[in-house]
Amino acid sequence: MSVTIILGTQWGDEGKGKAVDYLAGNFDFTARFNGGNNAGHTVVNELGTFKIHLVPSGIFYPRMRCLIGNGVVIDPAVLIEEIESLKQAGIKTEKRIFISPRAHLIMPYHKILDGLYEEAKGAGATGTTRRGIGPAFADKTSYNGLRWSDLADEKLFADKLQTQLGLKNKIIVALGGQPLDSEKILAEYRGYYATLKPYIAELYPIIEKGLRDKKKFLLEQAQGALLDPDWGTYPFVTGSTTLASAATAGLGIPPRAIDQIIGVTKAYITRVGGGALPTEIKDESATAKALQEVAATTGRIRRGGWFDAEVVHFSAHLNGVDALFLTKLDILSQFDEIKICTGYKFNGKRAHYYDLNAYQLEQVEPVFRTVKGWRQDITRARKFSDLPLQARRYVETVEKLVDVPIKWVSVGPEREATIKR
Ligand code: IMP
Numbered sequence: 001m002s003v004t005i006i007l008g009t010q011w012g013d014e015g016k017g018k019a020v021d022y023l024a025g026n027f028d029f030t031a032r033f034n035g036g037n038n039a040g041h042t043v044v045n046e047l048g049t050f051k052i053h054l055v056p057s058g059i060f061y062p063r064m065r066c067l068i069g070n071g072v073v074i075d076p077a078v079l080i081e082e083i084e085s086l087k088q089a090g091i092k093t094e095k096r097i098f099i100s101p102r103a104h105l106i107m108p109y110h111k112i113l114d115g116l117y118e119e120a121k122g123a124g125a126t127g128t129t130r131r132g133i134g135p136a137f138a139d140k141t142s143y144n145g146l147r148w149s150d151l152a153d154e155k156l157f158a159d160k161l162q163t164q165l166g167l168k169n170k171i172i173v174a175l176g177g178q179p180l181d182s183e184k185i186l187a188e189y190r191g192y193y194a195t196l197k198p199y200i201a202e203l204y205p206i207i208e209k210g211l212r213d214k215k216k217f218l219l220e221q222a223q224g225a226l227l228d229p230d231w232g233t234y235p236f237v238t239g240s241t242t243l244a245s246a247a248t249a250g251l252g253i254p255p256r257a258i259d260q261i262i263g264v265t266k267a268y269i270t271r272v273g274g275g276a277l278p279t280e281i282k283d284e285s286a287t288a289k290a291l292q293e294v295a296a297t298t299g300r301i302r303r304g305g306w307f308d309a310e311v312v313h314f315s316a317h318l319n320g321v322d323a324l325f326l327t328k329l330d331i332l333s334q335f336d337e338i339k340i341c342t343g344y345k346f347n348g349k350r351a352h353y354y355d356l357n358a359y360q361l362e363q364v365e366p367v368f369r370t371v372k373g374w375r376q377d378i379t380r381a382r383k384f385s386d387l388p389l390q391a392r393r394y395v396e397t398v399e400k401l402v403d404v405p406i407k408w409v410s411v412g413p414e415r416e417a418t419i420k421r
Contacts, residue, residue, distance in 0.1 A: 003259055005262065007221045007225060007242075007321065008223065008242070009225050010224045010270075011224045011271040011272075012039075014266045016221070024064065027216040029065050029215060030220060033071045033246055034222055035133070036072055036074065043057060044413070050086065054079050055068070055086065068098070075105075075131065076106075080192060101200050106132040107136070107146060110139070111132035114134060116172065126235055144167070204252050208252075221247075225242055229241060231315075237275075261322050265326055266328050268306055279306040290304075306366075306368065324407065329378065330378050330379050333378055336372075338373050341367065342368070344366055344367065345367060346365075351364065371393065371394060374389075382416070
């Protein structure tokens with residue numbers, strides 16, 4: 001396989017970092033093609049604890065080269081901090097991290113506008129990470145973005161910034177914010193450029209040669225398929241497309257070069273921010289608490305619910321997922337009974353995810369199948385046959401409902417706590 005995509009099939013936080021870390025050993029390149037520093041996971045290994053938002057997680061494999069594609073929006077301060085923390089741990093970053101000059105910059109006004117729009121929308125807010133993602137992608141689409149390649153030309157960048165501040169300051173002030181000063185931003189961004197210049201390189205020849213030389217690429221999608229602006233629960237979505245096909249535009253990978261799409265799916269489901277989560281357990285029970293999580297990088301609470309085969313079937317087939325990597329099965333070990341959502345009812349009739357908009361999805365009644373739990377520690381299982389019968393049945397039931405083979409089952413956070421079937 002020369003190009004493999006790792007794709008979250010739910011609303012993000014499926015454990016893609018773990019899947020990438022487990023699989024990356026056999027690859028030459030890892031790459032990001034969408035999103036920005038709204039993504040994030042904590043990597044714990046022998047070198048320390050790292051909060052990674054932008055650098056592909058393959059960086060921990062010494063011979064790996066890491067590409068940040070044109071489809072990613074970059075907050076330079078965050079990227080510099082990340083690279084610094086890697087360098088301090090003795091990880092070589094020069095000639096290993098490559099940033100596309102086509103990638104757009106997150107500017108200070110994007111972060112301010114993100115917050116102001118959210119506040120203006122009140123109860124209808126998306127619940128964004130407030131990192132400027134939506135406004136940065138909106139500027140890209142409306143031809144108002146600033147890119148790394150603009151920063152290479154001081155005058156061009158200063159002129160463009162002046163124009164944008166003329167526009168953005170009017171909106172910021174109208175919404176009750178403070179106008180921004182161009183000189184300060186100019187100095188800041190020139191400094192970022194000086195620091196990151198050694199990493200900026202057009203990716204096309206690197207990727208084109210890599211494909212020709214049969215190098216192996218592992219592409220990490222950020223967020224999850226259900227946060228896609230078109231196929232997710234709009235407007236409770238993110239600013240860039242999260243589908244596997246985004247790798248073509250967001251990195252420069254021909255569609256025919258993609259030969260494997262691995263869907264990462266959690267054995268239950270979580271969602272952070274606004275929007276429907278049909279299988280959410282909304283009460284204060286111990287079960288509800290057990291399925292909630294605290295986001296590693298923002299500290300926000302992720303709402304939790306039972307596995308939803310309706311949405312995972314949809315996102316897996318929409319993206320052409322070949323195999324599933326099922327994560328966090330061990331979390332379900334604490335329950336006597338486990339529920340699996342097999343479909344929805346809307347106004348008393350069976351309905352599919354794709355029949356409904358985000359507001360209708362809030363009103364569906366999930367149809368559940370209840371299965372017996374296994375109530376046993378499974379974190380040391382390394383072969384499928386090591387799992388208790390009920391756990392194996394659970395995996396097989398999910399596989400049947402989603403109709404995609406489950407090739408890997410993760411039973412703990414460590415790299416080794418993974419079963420290959
Ligand atoms: P934004 O991407 O910051 O604009 O946020 C839009 C929506 O996507 C919000 O509901 C966020 O909570 C959600 N979101 C963005 N990135 C992630 C992620 O990496 N994991 C889970 N949810 C995310």
